Amino acid sequence: MKIAVIGGGAAGLTAAGSAIGAKPIIFEHTDKIGKKIYITGKGRCNFTNVCDSQTFLQNVVTNAPFLRSALAGFSPDDAVALLNANGCKTKVERGRRAFPQSDKASDVTKALQRYAENNGAEIRLHCDVKNIVPDNGGFTVEFVGGAESFDRVIMCTGGMSYPVTGSDGSAFELMRKLGHAIVAPVPSLVELYTEEDLSAAEGLTLKNVTLRADGVKPIFGDMMITADGISGPIALTLSAYAARREYPYNVFVDLKPAVAVEELDDRLLREFGQAPNKQVKNALDALLPKALVPFVIDKWGVGPSRQVNSVTKKERRALVELLKAMPLTVVGNAGFDRAVVTNGGVDVKQIDPKTMGSRLVRGLYFAGEALDVDALTGGYNFHIALATGHAAGMFAAKE
Ligand SMILES: Cc1cc2nc3c(=O)[nH]c(=O)nc-3n(C[C@H](O)[C@H](O)[C@H](O)COP(=O)(O)OP(=O)(O)OC[C@H]3O[C@@H](n4cnc5c(N)ncnc54)[C@H](O)[C@@H]3O)c2cc1C
Numbered sequence: 503m504k505i506a507v508i509g510g511g512a513a514g515l516t517a518a519g520s521a522i523g524a525k526p527i528i529f530e531h532t533d534k535i536g537k538k539i540y541i542t543g544k545g546r547c548n549f550t551n552v553c554d555s556q557t558f559l560q561n562v563v564t565n566a567p568f569l570r571s572a573l574a575g576f577s578p579d580d581a582v583a584l585l586n587a588n589g590c591k592t593k594v595e596r597g598r599r600a601f602p603q604s605d606k607a608s609d610v611t612k613a614l615q616r617y618a619e620n621n622g623a624e625i626r627l628h629c630d631v632k633n634i635v636p637d638n639g640g641f642t643v644e645f646v647g648g649a650e651s652f653d654r655v656i657m658c659t660g661g662m663s664y665p666v667t668g669s670d671g672s673a674f675e676l677m678r679k680l681g682h683a684i685v686a687p688v689p690s691l692v693e694l695y696t697e698e699d700l701s702a703a704e705g706l707t708l709k710n711v712t713l714r715a716d717g718v719k720p721i722f723g724d725m726m727i728t729a730d731g732i733s734g735p736i737a738l739t740l741s742a743y744a745a746r747r748e749y750p751y752n753v754f755v756d757l758k759p760a761v762a763v764e765e766l767d768d769r770l771l772r773e774f775g776q777a778p779n780k781q782v783k784n785a786l787d788a789l790l791p792k793a794l795v796p797f798v799i800d801k802w803g804v805g806p807s808r809q810v811n812s813v814t815k816k817e818r819r820a821l822v823e824l825l826k827a828m829p830l831t832v833v834g835n836a837g838f839d840r841a842v843v844t845n846g847g848v849d850v851k852q853i854d855p856k857t858m859g860s861r862l863v864r865g866l867y868f869a870g871e872a873l874d875v876d877a878l879t880g881g882y883n884f885h886i887a888l889a890t891g892h893a894a895g896m897f898a899a900k901e
C-alpha cells in the first residue's frame with residue numbers, strides 16, 4: 503500500500519504516523535516541515551485543550567458535528583499521550599490549554615516527526631505537488647521534477663492563513679480539479695479594523711469588557727486597541743463568529759459590564775459632585791483608562807472643556823449609555839497574513855466524518871485546516887489537525 507501525504511504540517515505528520523504499516527511519503531513544498539507549528543501559541547504551541555468532547559465541540563465555530571467521530575477516535579488525552587510517547591513532555595495551563603513542558607513549539611514538531619518516521623514515513627522537502635490524477639483505482643501525484651503512483655492520497659495542505667508558512671491555498675485548486683467543492687476561504691481569529699480612529703489608545707488592553715454584535719452571544723473578556731481597530735481575545739472570538747458577515751457591521755462594547763445602568767449613573771453623579779468645577783476631560787479618569795477618555799468624550803459630544811456641573815441629567819444618561827454600549831463600526835480585517843485560522847475550505851458534506859475519506863473519489867482523504875472546520879483559540883484548531891490527521895491516516899492505511 504503506497505500512501506502520499508500532501509503537506510508536512512500537524513495534520514500531515516499525524517496522518518503519516520497513523521497510517522500504520524504504510525511507509526507513507528510526505529510531500530512538503532517549503533524548506534522544512536511544520537513551519538506553522540513554530541509560530542503557534544507565540545512559539546509555545548498550545549497543541550490541545552484537555553477538555554471533554556462536549557466542551558471541545560462548543561468551541562468549534564464551523565461544522566462541529568462533523569468532528570464528533572474524529573474526536574471520539576483521538577481525544578485531547580490521546581494528543582498528550584502521543585507527544586509524551588514521542589519524547590515531548592507536556593503541561594496543562596489555565597483554561598486547560600496544553601503546551602510542551604519546554605515551552606518550545608519545536609519540541610512538538612520533533613515529536614510529530616518522530617511519530618511519522620517511526621512508522622517509516624519519508625519526508626520530501628521542496629516538493630510542490632502540482633496535480634493529482636486518479637488512475638486505475640489509484641493516483642498519479644505530479645510534483646515539480648517528477649510524478650509517482652500511489653494507492654491513496656491524504657490532502658493535509660492547510661488553509662490560507664500565514665501563507666509564509668507554506669499554507670498558501672494553492673492546493674484548493676487541486677481539490678477542485680478532483681471534483682471537490684471549496685467553501686470560499688476567509689480569515690478568522692483576526693484583528694478587526696474599525697471606521698473609528700482608536701489609534702491614540704493603541705496598545706491599550708481593556709480588561710473584563712463585553713463585546714456585542716447582532717446574532718452573536720455577548721463575549722466577555724479582554725480586548726486590545728490597535729492602530730487600526732480591535733484585537734485581543736474577545737475581538738478574535740467575534741471575528742470567528744462573524745467571519746462571513748458583510749462589512750461594515752456594528753459592534754458594541756460594554757465598558758462596565760459588572761455595573762448596572764442606574765448604579766453607573768449614581769457613580770457618575772458622585773464623581774461629578776466631588777469636583778463640580780472640573781472639565782469633563784479630566785473627570786473620567788477614575789472610570790476609564792486615561793488613553794480611552796478622549797475617544798469616549800468625542801463620542802459623547804458634550805465638548806471636553808465643559809465643566810461637569812453644567813452637564814445635564816440627559817447628557818449624563820447619554821454618557822452612561824455610551825459606557826454600556828460604545829458603538830464601533832467594523833469595516834474589515836487584517837487579512838490572511840495575520841489570521842490565526844481559515845474559515846472555509848473543503849466542503850465537509852463531501853467527506854465521510856468517520857474516515858475523512860472523500861465521498862466522490864475513492865482513496866482520497868483530507869485532514870486539518872484544509873477542511874471547512876475552524877474553532878476558537880485555546881488549542882482546538884491544532885487538535886482538529888491532529889484528530890482528523892489521525893483518522894485519515896488510520897483509515898487510508900486500512901480501508
Ligand atoms: C500565528 C498562529 C498561531 C497559532 N496558534 C495556535 C495555537 O496555539 N493553538 C492552536 O490550536 N492553533 C493555533 N494556530 C492554528 C493551527 O496552527 C493550525 O490550525 C494547524 O497548525 C493547521 O495544521 P495543518 O497541518 O492542517 O496545516 P498547516 O500547518 O498549514 O500545514 C499545511 C502544509 O502543507 C504544505 N503545502 C500546502 N500546499 C502544498 C502543496 N501543493 N505541495 C506540498 N506541500 C503543500 C504547506 O507548506 C504546509 O506545511 C495558530 C495559527 C497561527 C497562524
